[in-house]
Amino acid sequence: MLGINDPWIIGVYLLSVLSTLLCVAYGLVKWNKGG
Amino acid sequence: MDILLLNIIVLVYILAIGYLGYRGWRETRDSADYMVAGRTIHPYVMAMSYGATFISTSAIVGFGGTAGLFGMGLLWLTFLNIFVGIFIAFVVFGKRTRRMGHNLSAMTFPELLARRFDSRFIQYFGGLVIFFGMPMYASVVLIGAGRFIETTLAINFDLALMIFSIIIAAYVVLGGLKGVMYTDAMQATIMFVGMAFLLVMTYSHLGGVVQAHRALTEMANLVPANLASMGHLGWTAMPASGSAWWWTLVSTLVLGVGIGVLAMPQLVVRFMTVKSSRELNRAVLIGGVFILMMTGVAFVVGALSNVYFAQHDGIIAIAAASGNSDSIIPVYINAAMPEWFVYIFMLTLLAAAMSTLSSQFHAQGTAIGRDVYETLTGVRGGRSIPITRIGIVIAVVVAVILGYVLPPSIIAPGTAIFFGLCAAAFLPMYACALFWRRATKAGAIAGMVAGTFASLFMLVFVHQKEAAPLGIAKMILGRDVLITSMPWPVVDPIVVALPLAFVVTVAVSLATKPPAEEHVEMCFEGID
Numbered sequence: 001m002l003g004i005n006d007p008w009i010i011g012v013y014l015l016s017v018l019s020t021l022l023c024v025a026y027g028l029v030k031w032n033k034g035g
Numbered sequence: 036m037d038i039l040l041l042n043i044i045v046l047v048y049i050l051a052i053g054y055l056g057y058r059g060w061r062e063t064r065d066s067a068d069y070m071v072a073g074r075t076i077h078p079y080v081m082a083m084s085y086g087a088t089f090i091s092t093s094a095i096v097g098f099g100g101t102a103g104l105f106g107m108g109l110l111w112l113t114f115l116n117i118f119v120g121i122f123i124a125f126v127v128f129g130k131r132t133r134r135m136g137h138n139l140s141a142m143t144f145p146e147l148l149a150r151r152f153d154s155r156f157i158q159y160f161g162g163l164v165i166f167f168g169m170p171m172y173a174s175v176v177l178i179g180a181g182r183f184i185e186t187t188l189a190i191n192f193d194l195a196l197m198i199f200s201i202i203i204a205a206y207v208v209l210g211g212l213k214g215v216m217y218t219d220a221m222q223a224t225i226m227f228v229g230m231a232f233l234l235v236m237t238y239s240h241l242g243g244v245v246q247a248h249r250a251l252t253e254m255a256n257l258v259p260a261n262l263a264s265m266g267h268l269g270w271t272a273m274p275a276s277g278s279a280w281w282w283t284l285v286s287t288l289v290l291g292v293g294i295g296v297l298a299m300p301q302l303v304v305r306f307m308t309v310k311s312s313r314e315l316n317r318a319v320l321i322g323g324v325f326i327l328m329m330t331g332v333a334f335v336v337g338a339l340s341n342v343y344f345a346q347h348d349g350i351i352a353i354a355a356a357s358g359n360s361d362s363i364i365p366v367y368i369n370a371a372m373p374e375w376f377v378y379i380f381m382l383t384l385l386a387a388a389m390s391t392l393s394s395q396f397h398a399q400g401t402a403i404g405r406d407v408y409e410t411l412t413g414v415r416g417g418r419s420i421p422i423t424r425i426g427i428v429i430a431v432v433v434a435v436i437l438g439y440v441l442p443p444s445i446i447a448p449g450t451a452i453f454f455g456l457c458a459a460a461f462l463p464m465y466a467c468a469l470f471w472r473r474a475t476k477a478g479a480i481a482g483m484v485a486g487t488f489a490s491l492f493m494l495v496f497v498h499q500k501e502a503a504p505l506g507i508a509k510m511i512l513g514r515d516v517l518i519t520s521m522p523w524p525v526v527d528p529i530v531v532a533l534p535l536a537f538v539v540t541v542a543v544s545l546a547t548k549p550p551a552e553e554h555v556e557m558c559f560e561g562i563d
Contacts, residue, residue, distance in 0.1 A: 003248030004107075006272040012110040016331050019118040023323020026126065027316060034130075034312030 038189050044378055045188065045385065048225075049202060052218050052389070056206025059214025069211035069420055070142035070401050076216055076308040082318035084219035085305045086325040087226060087390035089120060089296065091176045095230075095333045095387055096364045102337030103352040103363035104262070106251075106270030108284050109337075113330040115293030121322040124297055129306040129315050131469040131562055136307035138560050143398075144300035145406045147307070148461070151468040151558050152476040153550070155410050157483065161461065162406025164487060165300050166399050168456050170430065171449035173395040174437040180388035181438070196435060203389060204431045207396050208424045212308065215393045222386030227328055229383030232376060233368075234332040240371060241342050250342045257341075257351055270338045279525050286527035295454035295529060298461040301398035333364070340367040396434075400427030451527070452494060452501060459486035459532035463540040472555045474540065477547040482540025489535050493528030 004010050063069050076084075102109045132147065141147035145161030177200070184195035206214045241247035248271060255269030266278020274280040296302065309315060337352075340363055344355040347370070355370070356362035368380050404423025463482045467474035494501045496508045496517040503515040516524050 003245040003250075003252060004271045005252055006269075008273040009107050009110070009271050012114050013107070015114045016110055016117060016327060019114055019122065020323045020327040020331075023117065023122055023319050026122070027318075027320020027323075030313075030316035030319075032313065034316055 041378055041381065042188060044382065048382060048385070051221060052202065052206060055217040055221060056210040056214040059206070059210025059212075059217050062213050063211045066405075066420055067142065068213060069423070070405060071136075071304065072212040072216055072308040074137070074308060075310050076213075076314075078309065078314040078317035079321055080216050080220040081305055081309050081314060082321035083223035083325060084216040084390075084394075085302060085318070086322055086329065087219040087223035087387070088301055088305070088394040089116075089299075089326070089391075090226070090329040090387055091391035092179050092384050092388040093175060094330060095384065096179070097361055098330070099333035099337035100356070100360035100363040102334040103340050103356070103367075104360045105267060105274070105280060105284070106272065107334065107338045108273045109334045110331070111284070112293055113327070113334055116296070116330050117323055117326050119293055120296045121319060121326055124302070125306075125315050125319045125322065128297060128303075128465075128469060130312045132303060132306040133309060133312065133315060134560075134562050135469065135558055138558055141307065142304075143401045143405050144303045144461070144465075145402065147303075148464055148468055148479070149406075149410075152464075152474070152479045153554060154476045154480060156480060157464075157476075159407045159410045160480075160483065161300075162402040162410070164456065164460055165402040166407065166426070166430075168453050169395055169399050169402075170433045170437055172453035173392060173399070173430065173434040175449040176388055176391050176395070177434045178438040180385070180392070184385070196438070199389075200431050200435055203393050203396065204428060207393050207400070208427050212304070212397055215397050216305075216308065218393065219390045222390040223325060225379075225386045226383050226390075227325060229379045230328045230332045232379060233336055233372075234328070236372060236376065237336045237339055237343075241339060241346075247339055247342060250346075251339060254341060254345055254351070257345065259351075259353075270341055277522070279522075282522045282525040286525070286530050294462075294533070295458035298457045298465055299454070300402070300457065300461070301394040303465070304398070304401075336367070337364060340364070340371075343367060343371050392434075396427050396430045399430035400424065402426070403429070455494070455527065455529045455532070456487065456490050458529050459490035459536050461486075462533060463537040466537075467540055467544070468558075471544075472559065473544060473549055475544045475547045475550055478540045478542075478544025481543040482536045485539040486532050486536030489532035490528045493531055497523055497531075498526065498528050499524035 002010055002013060004013065062073070067073055098109065098112070135141075135151065136147050139147065139150040141150050143162075145158045145165070148161060149155060149158030177196070180199055181192055181196040184190065184199060185192040188195070206218060210217070238244055238247055241250065252269065252271045255272065258267045258269060266274035266280040268275055274284060306315065309318070340352040344350050344352050344367075348355060352363045352367065353360060356366045368377060372380070400423045403426030404419045408422045409419045460483050463486060464479040467479065495505055496502055496512075499516050502508045508517060509515055518524070
């Protein structure tokens, strides 16, 4: 997958992208909250 | 490369910095403006300033080069930088920090902790840890920037260092945190553009994402014997479990830098610069994307540079860089990228160095002006600003002198030492301050002192990377480290000092009288 064989590296590659998407989703959902 | 054109680009950049520093100076009217930017900073400026302070030249060039040497295992640090350094830091710690900082009118990180636990000792001890611990970290960034300017703009190193220091000192001393954050935001924008180009161009050069990774995976047989003996199994594989490199990756890079970021004073103070948690919500989005584009790109490109050099020169990246991992990224940029991009990347590195340094100098200045001078003399408010400004100038001078007098072998671990020290000294107390109402002043002080000294003990006697160049263990014990059996010489101090400091903080808190209810209520006003 992704040209990489080690599941730990595939995992962390995807985790890095997913954690960024988590930040984006959180920011969008909470955009007008807490003001 | 056209040196004249590059100098003109840098001059325009410095003029823009000067204008933003001037804007900061014009808008600074009192100590709150100078120390916490008036608590009214825009979320874009806050997030980009946090990111630019977080990411220095060493994160891009130094750690990018390490990825060129050891591969994509370093992406665990990217994941932690985003998940812990942004998401957990902003959502879990940041919102409470902002609210509690507002409740207690705190303007620095040590002041927040001191007022939460009602202790002057915490404030000046914390201020001293910052003022004396940070110069090593600052000198690493400053000297790196000086060398970089020397080689790219073809000017003398001493002159480069002097000009660079004076420019930063000017806008930090005059503009305060507003000047620092405005310039940070511009510098972060330049960094983002530079790294985005670098990622796209690298993958397109190597035939796309999957093809580039596959080519790197197939190079595992090219790992040199000396790296293989340290646990290196290829550039798209984790190191051998329990090997020396595995311990370094997991304990120093992942825990030390990944967790240590939560208690960095110059980052924590950013949470106190916005007016409500809505700004922090918006900043999470910006910060997450920014950090991915910084460390994620640097580590992936660093590792993939091996493919480029293998295809073009038949050698791996560390060989192309003549054995110096710090040169891998610059050598790759010069060899693989078009000339116009080299200019953009030069500016990216300059921005990364300046944004980190300006915040370090501001944190040191406020540590000496607000946390030490005000606390010990009782002088309050704007009257300590001149002392803070003098503190900033002293911090700049000390960083320059350290860069000249200390050998590179001692300067190199400077970043890790400060990250580890801050994590052990401040993180247990900081976490308890925000989340545990029962935490007491005695517990906080005991944990801070235990963490500081446990961290220093490990640095001086146990962790080989710092203990060997410091030479104190050698002088007393006759050998580089106290415990020579593996894995202790490669276990980062944070692995021992941080849990110890947490245990001491909790145990002493439980053994002492709970804090006054009304004080705790005031601290937690508006915090669920």
